[in-house]
Amino acid sequence: MKRIVLFVLTNLAVMAVLMVTARLLGVDRFLTANGLNMTALAGFSLVMGFGGAIISLLMSKPMAKWSAGVQIIEQPQNADEAWIVETVRRFADKAGIGMPEVGIFEGDPNAFATGAFKNSALVAVSTGLLRNMTREEVEAVIGHEVAHIANGDMVTMTLIQGVMNTFVVFLSRVVGYAVDSFLRKGDSESSGPGMGYYITSMVLDLVLGFLAGIIVAWFSRQREFRADAGAAQLMGRKQPMINALARLGGLHTAELPKSMAAMGIAGGLGKLFSTHPPIEERIAALQQG
Secondary structure, three states: OHHHHHHHHHHHHHHHHHHHHHHHHOHHHHHHHOOOOHHHHHHHHHHHHHHHHHHHHHOHHHHHHHHHOOEEOOOOOOHHHHHHHHHHHHHHHHHOOOOOEEEEEOOOOOEEEEOOOHHHOEEEEEHHHHHHOOHHHHHHHHHHHHHHHHOOHHHHHHHHHHHHHHHHHHHHHHHHHHHHHHHOOOOOOOOOOOHHHHHHHHHHHHHHHHHHHHHHHHHHHHHHHHHHHHHHHHHOOOHHHHHHHHHHHOOOOOOOOHHHHOOEOOOOOOOOOOOOOOHHHHHHHHHHO
């Protein structure tokens, strides 16, 4: 809850700074004179920016179960399932969080954690992970996912995404309105925004959204380093996590749905948009930490 309050307050503070800056520079007077209500736009941007991100977070568990085909282990049917559940329970107790739901999904090696709340999250591992790793390596991967939950990474990434969305909506429409007002200067008969507004704001939505995606991915990569370190701490030593990462580096890992990619053990396309750092960097960070 503290993290949520701090992020919301930070977002509100930055929005206030933007509005004060616009007022000092006279931008708000120009835009207001041309029909734009900056206060209303700020409120609209906050709702649009955080609304979708928070809804996605609240729906993350059921969507993960459906999209990845996760089978929840209600009652372990074999020794492997019993061991997975017990491992998650042990790490959850050590991390001080409630027992997550535990599930298995079919596919290449991967695992993920999701959920809106620390004490009612979900940890899922793939059948490929269980087939291709030793128990100690799987244990390290589970520790990594439990560390994501304990660190509150699902909420943090949602809030960061919400902040980025808010600025994209706000700035694209402010610039769009300014461009439209300039193009229609002297046209007193027109009312409401014109094509200049719609075209500019749509283009900026794409461009700024592209840049925001890079920022969100950067934050996600930093969270992976922290979760790796958290797994090593939960296990009491670094080597199992290092071994698990080295093993992942030589395997074809499953591509998770976009909504869960940031909380997986591996994944991401391209350096700037990758939700995970290169395996070599993660191993080096653990060795040096």
